[in-house]
Amino acid sequence: xxxxxxxxxxxxxxxxxxxxxxxxxxxxxxxxxxxxxxxxxxxxxxxxxxxxxxxxxxxxxxxxxxxxxxxxxxxxxxxxxxxxxxxxxxxxxxxxxxxxxxxxxxxxxxxxxxxxxxxxxxxxxxxxxxxxxxxxxxxxxxxxxxxxxxxxxxxxxxxxxxxxxxxxxxxxxxxxxxxxxxxxxxxxxxxxxxxxxxxxxxxxxxxxxxxxxxxxxxxxxxxxxxxxxxxxxxxxxxxxxxxxxxxxxxxxxxxxxxxxxxxxxxxxxxxxxxxxxxxxxxxxxxxxxxxxxxxxxxxxxxxxxxxxxxxxxxxxxxxxxxxxxxxxxxxxxxxxxxxxxxxxxxxxxxxxxxxxxxxxxxxxxxxxxxxxxxxxxxxxxxxxxxxxxxxxxxxxxxxx
Numbered sequence: 001x002x003x004x005x006x007x008x009x010x011x012x013x014x015x016x017x018x019x020x021x022x023x024x025x026x027x028x029x030x031x032x033x034x035x036x037x038x039x040x041x042x043x044x045x046x047x048x049x050x051x052x053x054x055x056x057x058x059x060x061x062x063x064x065x066x067x068x069x070x071x072x073x074x075x076x077x078x079x080x081x082x083x084x085x086x087x088x089x090x091x092x093x094x095x096x097x098x099x100x101x102x103x104x105x106x107x108x109x110x111x112x113x114x115x116x117x118x119x120x121x122x123x124x125x126x127x128x129x130x131x132x133x134x135x136x137x138x139x140x141x142x143x144x145x146x147x148x149x150x151x152x153x154x155x156x157x158x159x160x161x162x163x164x165x166x167x168x169x170x171x172x173x174x175x176x177x178x179x180x181x182x183x184x185x186x187x188x189x190x191x192x193x194x195x196x197x198x199x200x201x202x203x204x205x206x207x208x209x210x211x212x213x214x215x216x217x218x219x220x221x222x223x224x225x226x227x228x229x230x231x232x233x234x235x236x237x238x239x240x241x242x243x244x245x246x247x248x249x250x251x252x253x254x255x256x257x258x259x260x261x262x263x264x265x266x267x268x269x270x271x272x273x274x275x276x277x278x279x280x281x282x283x284x285x286x287x288x289x290x291x292x293x294x295x296x297x298x299x300x301x302x303x304x305x306x307x308x309x310x311x312x313x314x315x316x317x318x319x320x321x322x323x324x325x326x327x328x329x330x331x332x333x334x335x336x337x338x339x340x341x342x343x344x345x346x347x348x349x350x351x352x353x354x355x356x357x358x359x360x361x362x363x364x365x366x367x368x369x370x371x372x373x374x375x376x377x378x379x380x381x382x383x384x385x386x387x388x389x390x391x392x393x394x395x396x397x398x399x400x
Contacts, residue, residue: 022125027152052358065119073127087120088184095177150263230350265317289315
């Protein structure tokens with residue numbers, strides 16, 4: 001049973017399992033976008049500009065789910081179960097509909113539905129995480145959440161790569177549609193959560209919220225990192241196909257390397273000192289991200305692209321986990337949690353950042369798919385550096 005945030009407690013295991021399932025599903029959706037962009041470009045003869053137009057539709061669906069999932073998410077148990085079932089049905093419907101799309105003009109509709117499914121997954125996962133997170137367990141839960149998202153992306157990439165070349169793109173989509181449908185059935189039949197919410201101490205109602213420069217800097221860095229990995233995850237296969245001439249399976253192999261490195265980077269960052277304790281923790285991930293982009297821009301071989309994707313994934317994964325740890329107190333049950341807003345904003349940043357790549361590819365070249373993550377990584381690291389300096393000057397030990 002949940003108790004006061006200051007005491008030790010063990011959360012209901014089903015809360016943890018379903019929260020991680022939601023994050024795993026979100027990673028699979030992002031992997032599908034990365035693989036699907038290349039498959040649709042070949043099947044529908046899409047140029048980069050037309051392919052990029054699917055991302056505003058995804059973001060619109062995500063925004064709709066943000067508002068529609070607010071009330072159900074307040075009821076942990078029945079409400080979150082409804083969100084999981086809805087997200088599974090919506091994702092299955094979107095994937096099945098996309099398998100029958102034979103013209104680019106038909107893509108925005110299924111993409112809007114897929115974005116809504118992504119938003120429902122995010123709403124359910126955020127609602128559960130807000131009940132799990134306390135000051136005692138915030139670090140471990142956030143580490144597990146970050147790795148679960150990456151493992152979902154890796155599983156999605158491996159599934160699509162295994163089928164690419166043997167099954168038609170429409171057949172892959174129809175097969176993938178069964179997975180969220182099975183998850184919806186499992187959630188509707190097997191989940192019975194009715195535990196009381198934790199008793200937590202909130203800020204006094206009369207206390208006005210003040211602007212926090214530290215929280216603003218870390219939030220900006222988090223959104224920039226989300227934009228970087230969103231662009232890399234969604235556009236890497238298209239870049240490798242057009243710049244290096246890799247086949248779909250070859251591009252998917254490099255994408256598998258990227259998602260593997262992203263998960264490994266988040267796991268490895270658990271051993272790094274916190275940013276406020278050692279600014280050197282920022283140097284390694286930033287250097288790895290930049291070096292990975294240089295490899296991707298300069299290489300002419302698949303092996304060089306794999307090395308670049310690995311370095312980029314390691315750098316972004318490590319940087320992301322360090323950022324989450326810097327703001328873990330803002331996500332715990334003892335504070336006015338902003339986890340839901342941050343999760344939706346991160347997903348929106350990842351999706352919307354992909355649109356300019358397609359919009360300006362004809363003018364700036366497909367290399368924009370690598371230059372953009374490089375710029376976002378440097379800007380995110382700069383924001384974190386200012387955050388560390390501000391903390392040391394002000395003497396603060398954590399985000400309040």
